[in-house]
Amino acid sequence: MNSFKAYLLKEFKEGIRSYKFLIIGVAIIIFAILDPIMLKLLPRILASQSNIALPLDEFIKVSQGAALQNYLKDINQIINIVIIFSLMGILSDEAKEKMLVFPYSKGASKAGIVLGKFTNYAIAISVFLTFGFMINYYYAGVLFPDSFINFRVVLVVVGLSSIYFIFNISLIILLSSVFKKGIWAGMSSIGIIFLLPLLGKILPIKRYLPSYLIDQCNKILALNNITFDYNVLTTILGITIYVIILNVTSIWVMNGKEIA
């Protein structure tokens, strides 16, 4: 418990001072603002370049829900990569730079270290996502006032996408404990996170995959109604189990790792 608290605090400090929070926060918030603005401007830019007066507004009929869907897509792609690159060295760098020698020599528990790091970023990213979606909701509402989306739908989207990212964080932590160099942890994280949804296309396991939550977020935004294909709790339960397995494996890897 002491190790957990010490590392939670340390990781929070590091998040601020090494600009990791800033990078992730700014990326999430800038896209929340930029996204609906671009969506608004794009038809006009296209029109001004084509020289033909196309009734583009009719072609691209954007609603607040569609703007939020677009933001969700960006979060799942660009922001996901930004988070992976920010966190890929979370354990590998510490081991490589021998930063763990003093904590280990004081009997720091590996479980405390792994869970402290995990908890810090799980909370931080959930908070950033909440802000991001709120800002995006506001901008999309102002710019596309024709149709409004139910705020409760947005809250569910925030919750589900946070759970999706919590899975990603524990995966990055595990890969960072396995690889000596952060970049390999990052590359393999990108590989797994973006290939995993394809598995759902081949095998009938779609609803046990974390990416199913993002699919469902898209769907409820499109329908403006909280209804799921399957009981989404099954997916959440599955992810909880995956996260536990991933974290336990990270702790196990760190226990066997020679850091001196």
Added chain:
Amino acid sequence: MFEGLTTLQIIKLLLPLLVLEFGLKILCITLILKNGVRNLSKIAWIIIVLMISTFGSIAFLLVGRRRY
């Protein structure tokens, strides 16, 4: 461009974006000049930060910042 919105409203909408973007650029340039850089030269990083919006600064903070 934004029909149904006054100029003031448009500025209000864009202001946070500009503040974030320029704040980030100023922070990065300060860090480059004060603490130094990794991987690329100072000039290269300054150009990247100034020319590429958001991602230039993010790339610098991730791989260009000197960690003492």
Added chain:
Amino acid sequence: MIELKELYKKYGSHIVLNGISLDVKKGSVFGFLGHNGAGKSTTMNILTGLINYDSGIVRINGKDMKSNKNEIMKNVGYLPETPKFYPYMNAYEYLSFIGNLSGYSKKEIRNRSKELLKQVKLESAEKRRIGGYSRGMKQRLGLAVSIFNKPEILFLDEPSSALDPEGRREIIEIIQNLKKQDITVFLSTHILNDVERVCDEVVILNDGEIALQGKLNKIKEDYILPVYDIEFENSIENIKELLLKESWIYNIHEKNKLISVYVKDRDTAKKQLLKLVSRFDNPVTSYSMRKSNLEDIFLRVVNKNE
């Protein structure tokens, strides 16, 4: 206090430690000597639980390392050769972090940190980020970190090697202070001068094996075979070969016009060496007998094993 029996460790096919056994008594300052690469740091890392060992017994305070690692760690302090800190923290924050890890209360952390920063003379730099510290400052902060939890045993890996004479003297003074507090210090170093100043007992490690072990003053007595330094007027070609033919001379170091003759038998040397030297057609400009210091003992022990 510290007990090692037949300790083995290898990396791949390279044997780093080949059956090391030693025994360190409570309250002593134990000098651990050897070349770079002799296995000193590996032994230290095993004793502090940072790396695993292949076979053998490690007991600290009578407790076995493999089954009581965490309990042992609480009573042990370790200063690695190159201490690494989170560079974005300042000294006070890092000590607080260590205090949090060890489960101290806020008040205890504040008092202990202030006390230690004063002891290692970092009070004026406590608010500066560690990333900007000099090597010597990091070493002193490392020492503060290693003794934060008031350990009974302190492992110091080359604590003074990278420091200037002043920094070295400060570290040695701190070690002498620790000795008064009845802390057992396990000191690995290749600066023999430091060892002679603070250590009670020494072990010399060579190629993963113990080459010599004992009380420092006892070793000095045992190894008090004198060394003769002889300086000639002209260059000293083939004098070495001729002298080495004598059975009581076992080693010769030559440098320019100076040779150091290591003899096995003092009495014979007293009578014979001068006669022998005078036979060469090369005038002697100086002739003196040197007592063995630890450096000579070290060289003799290590070379014998080669």
